[in-house]
Amino acid sequence: MSNAVWRLARKPPAGWPVAEDFRWRHEIIPEPGPDQMLTRTIYLSLDPYQWGRRRSGAEQPGDICHGRTVSQVVRSRLKSYVDGDVVFNTNGWQAYGLTGANVDFFGYMSPRKIDPQLAPISTAIGILGMLGLTAYAGLVVQCEPKPGDTIVVSAASGGVGQVVCQLGRIYGCRVVAIAGSNEKLEYLKTIGVDAVVSHRSAGFSEELRYACPDGCDIYFENVGGAVFDAVLPLLNDQSRIALCGLISQYGNVDGQDPRSRWRAVGSAVFERNRVSVHDLFVGNFVADYQDRFLEEMGAYVRAGEVQYLEDKRHGLENTPEVFAQMLCGENFGKTLMVVSEDPTLADAEGRQIAL
Ligand SMILES: NC(=O)c1ccc[n+]([C@@H]2O[C@H](COP(=O)([O-])OP(=O)(O)OC[C@H]3O[C@@H](n4cnc5c(N)ncnc54)[C@H](OP(=O)(O)O)[C@@H]3O)[C@@H](O)[C@H]2O)c1
Numbered sequence: 001m002s003n004a005v006w007r008l009a010r011k012p013p014a015g016w017p018v019a020e021d022f023r024w025r026h027e028i029i030p031e032p033g034p035d036q037m038l039t040r041t042i043y044l045s046l047d048p049y050q051w052g053r054r055r056s057g058a059e060q061p062g063d064i065c066h067g068r069t070v071s072q073v074v075r076s077r078l079k080s081y082v083d084g085d086v087v088f089n090t091n092g093w094q095a096y097g098l099t100g101a102n103v104d105f106f107g108y109m110s111p112r113k114i115d116p117q118l119a120p121i122s123t124a125i126g127i128l129g130m131l132g133l134t135a136y137a138g139l140v141v142q143c144e145p146k147p148g149d150t151i152v153v154s155a156a157s158g159g160v161g162q163v164v165c166q167l168g169r170i171y172g173c174r175v176v177a178i179a180g181s182n183e184k185l186e187y188l189k190t191i192g193v194d195a196v197v198s199h200r201s202a203g204f205s206e207e208l209r210y211a212c213p214d215g216c217d218i219y220f221e222n223v224g225g226a227v228f229d230a231v232l233p234l235l236n237d238q239s240r241i242a243l244c245g246l247i248s249q250y251g252n253v254d255g256q257d258p259r260s261r262w263r264a265v266g267s268a269v270f271e272r273n274r275v276s277v278h279d280l281f282v283g284n285f286v287a288d289y290q291d292r293f294l295e296e297m298g299a300y301v302r303a304g305e306v307q308y309l310e311d312k313r314h315g316l317e318n319t320p321e322v323f324a325q326m327l328c329g330e331n332f333g334k335t336l337m338v339v340s341e342d343p344t345l346a347d348a349e350g351r352q353i354a355l
Helices: 048-056 121-125 130-142 161-170 182-190 204-211 225-234 258-272 282-302 316-327
Strands: 003-008 022-027 036-045 069-076 086-089 096-100 150-153 174-179 195-198 216-221 235-243 276-279 310-314 334-338
Touching: 003 316, 022 316, 036 086, 036 121, 036 316, 048 316, 069 096, 069 121, 086 096, 086 121, 121 130, 130 161, 130 216, 130 235, 130 282, 150 161, 161 174, 161 216, 161 282, 174 182, 174 204, 182 195, 195 204, 204 225, 216 225, 225 235, 225 258, 235 258, 258 276, 310 316, 316 334
Parallel strands: 150 174, 150 216, 174 195, 216 235, 235 276, 310 334
Antiparallel strands: 003 022, 036 069, 036 096, 036 334, 069 086
């Protein structure tokens, strides 16, 4: 048996991912050394920031493509894990990976054990993971929503956006959701947003203004570009923005920093209307907020107060294609690859598969 692996083939020269950026390999499954464990990837998270790492050179040609994963321990030489445990880790775009001593992970993406009794294990790379924490940190911690506030959310049906929308509803706000397709807008209505607007509509700016008769108190920015241009005139005095991401700019090839340009576009309105702009980086919130977040969000998920739509795609070999689709809006919900069988799901006869 061999390990299937995607490695970065080159520093991507173009705006969006193409097949030539990645190399598919079959390699020897590594043996865990002392204080290491071998895990089998079950779910792989595909996220926009992975493209930023590749384009910036933070990920080098030849490196295994980075990605957060939910995995199962195959062989543990770590005292705190036993074979069969389900864990959150960062195996990346490969079927098997090592975790533990001398294996790099982002400082804030520490491996941890997952309790399959608490929630479906895939949520550890979604609503009960960094994406949920991003939504919570930006909306609840940075923007401090008050009942009656109008919140505008861009990329609202995506991994982060759908959580922001539902937190906004729980905190008593009026939620205006922006997304691309009718299918996404219909879904957003089912999770309780107050108004939906398509950024693909010819009358987008007018429709957004109509959806925000009292202006916008909080803007959760995932997109930038034309969507930001339409939100800008609606910002109320002392409104707040969580600057989470600018996905419309991630394919730019002009070499400019999208955040600096975004700030330049908004600066006159920010000053005139005393707008607080909060740069959001989820890694800054893990130490102080992750436990509180997991407790609060875990309770919402178990009580069914917060729904979570996942866009599960199958086959590690299809990862680059799905990654490019996600960046261009062809995902519907949180995008993740199903790399191998989830042992916590019931089989076709409804029997629970033993861990
Ligand atoms: N700051 C942090 O620490 C942090 C952490 C996690 C994520 N993020 C950011 O959060 C944002 C959302 O990430 P996610 O993982 O939840 O992705 P996602 O929303 O699940 O997927 C991306 C979505 O962006 C929308 N989009 C793409 N290009 C667009 C364009 N030109 N104009 C308008 N919308 C466009 C598409 O939705 P539509 O079809 O609706 O257009 C697409 O489905 C990204 O900007 C990401 O970088 C930041």
